[in-house]
Amino acid sequence: MELFETVTRMGHEQVLFCHNPEQNLKAIIAIHDASLGSAMGATRLWPYVSEADALRDVLRLSRGMTYKAACANIPVGGGKAVIIADPRAKTSELLRAYGRFVNSLNGRFITGQDVNLSPRDVREICRETKYVVGVSEKSGGPAPITACGVLLGIKAAVEFGLQKRLDELKIAIQGLGNVGSNLCKLLYEKGATLFVTDINSERTAEIKRLYGATVVEPDEIYTLDVDVFSPCALGATLNDSTIPLLKASIVAGAANNQLENEQLHSKLLKSKGIFYCPDYVINAGGLIDVYNEMIGYEEHKAFKQLNGIYDTLLEIFNIAKQQDITNFEAAQKLAEERIKKARLQKATKEH
Numbered sequence: 001m002e003l004f005e006t007v008t009r010m011g012h013e014q015v016l017f018c019h020n021p022e023q024n025l026k027a028i029i030a031i032h033d034a035s036l037g038s039a040m041g042a043t044r045l046w047p048y049v050s051e052a053d054a055l056r057d058v059l060r061l062s063r064g065m066t067y068k069a070a071c072a073n074i075p076v077g078g079g080k081a082v083i084i085a086d087p088r089a090k091t092s093e094l095l096r097a098y099g100r101f102v103n104s105l106n107g108r109f110i111t112g113q114d115v116n117l118s119p120r121d122v123r124e125i126c127r128e129t130k131y132v133v134g135v136s137e138k139s140g141g142p143a144p145i146t147a148c149g150v151l152l153g154i155k156a157a158v159e160f161g162l163q164k165r166l167d168e169l170k171i172a173i174q175g176l177g178n179v180g181s182n183l184c185k186l187l188y189e190k191g192a193t194l195f196v197t198d199i200n201s202e203r204t205a206e207i208k209r210l211y212g213a214t215v216v217e218p219d220e221i222y223t224l225d226v227d228v229f230s231p232c233a234l235g236a237t238l239n240d241s242t243i244p245l246l247k248a249s250i251v252a253g254a255a256n257n258q259l260e261n262e263q264l265h266s267k268l269l270k271s272k273g274i275f276y277c278p279d280y281v282i283n284a285g286g287l288i289d290v291y292n293e294m295i296g297y298e299e300h301k302a303f304k305q306l307n308g309i310y311d312t313l314l315e316i317f318n319i320a321k322q323q324d325i326t327n328f329e330a331a332q333k334l335a336e337e338r339i340k341k342a343r344l345q346k347a348t349k350e351h
Contacts, residue, residue: 039079099128142286149285167191175233
């Protein structure tokens, strides 16, 4: 990977490599855009195979946060961080060392909970910096509200493309972490028929018991004859190998970076007649939740912004249809227009 060429091409402002040998901390903080305010983005802890993989992940995730904030009409920039570590090696000292790096940015980057970090872990980071959200969990944490946003996205896609009721749907959910499990509950309550997979057999057994879901093997989830395929695990699961297997009419899930190659694979989905909900739009509930916590949580305001996911997706679907482009390209256009408008408004106020 050509580091500076890649960062320039993706439009990042700053990439920081954080190393504390005493605590064996290796972390990368990527700030994509802070022109509208502090760059917000959660921290992911993952045992990446290589440092290049970690860098690639954090660059894509942070850029996605910029577009996510824009599409959700939240006046912040986009950032993200990854800690390269085995979850079993996670310690209070490691998290606090990371917190000190976050604190050194003086609010330019505000972080929170992502994969392999719990609310308790976030509170450890918070011992060293105030630039952390998701500490108080006033709405029950970001997972439930993220799942609510995905449900709204599924509704929008189904109404736009299938004209079916939710209780008529068959939905395949890949990944039963906090968001995936909450999504199963919401869909079960709406009467949908669920098919699920996860590498954790205890999770699949629990979802089967609670919601009558059919459990399938990880490779089988792509091939099911369902209405909606909902990726809620890690990214890049939609690629040259898996997209040809899909029989679903709609892809709508909570995972970040679902498409291994955004331009190529969004077009491949379109060519197969599969309706894609851009991930950074449909999964914005978590950002909406922690942003509202940061400014002073008021439930009615948070849920008004959450309901905007439905309206924004319909706007994206109409742009794509009118211009004969992919939903991914339409989402990018909308995000970039909103960022440009917000920058102009900010500049006008400052002068």
